[in-house]
Amino acid sequence: MCWDELDLDADEDPRLLFGLKELTFGTRDGLWPIASTDRGETIFLLPGSATPRLLVEDGEIGWAEYRMSFAEWLYRYLIGEDMGGPNSSAFYPGPVKLEDLPMTANERPEPQYGPDRGM
Numbered sequence: 001m002c003w004d005e006l007d008l009d010a011d012e013d014p015r016l017l018f019g020l021k022e023l024t025f026g027t028r029d030g031l032w033p034i035a036s037t038d039r040g041e042t043i044f045l046l047p048g049s050a051t052p053r054l055l056v057e058d059g060e061i062g063w064a065e066y067r068m069s070f071a072e073w074l075y076r077y078l079i080g081e082d083m084g085g086p087n088s089s090a091f092y093p094g095p096v097k098l099e100d101l102p103m104t105a106n107e108r109p110e111p112q113y114g115p116d117r118g119m
Helices: 014-018 070-078
Strands: 032-036 042-046 053-057 063-066
Touching: 014 053, 014 063, 032 070, 042 070
Parallel strands: none
Antiparallel strands: 032 042, 042 053, 053 063
16 A cells, blocks of 8 residues: 555654655665564664664554664663653563564564563
């Protein structure tokens, strides 16, 4: 499906919001999906700028931009800041659960857990 066929409002169209000529994924000038959350947000890296740009889609066609590294974004997300747009904070006091994606059809990676966060 073409993005022009979606009939998006100006505040929903990432091309207009972030000054993109076209919307592609995984290309040199496109968005690179780098992570997702258990709440439906998808985090994209927008390559090609001196300052790292992260674009977060909230799972409901809402977008937010963060000019910071992914490490900083993740830290701020985990301590409960609004990192998926306005009023998006969620605080998880327990250890972080990481799930690797399978690399083959038969692979079933085991989840890994980070250290106790003492929160």
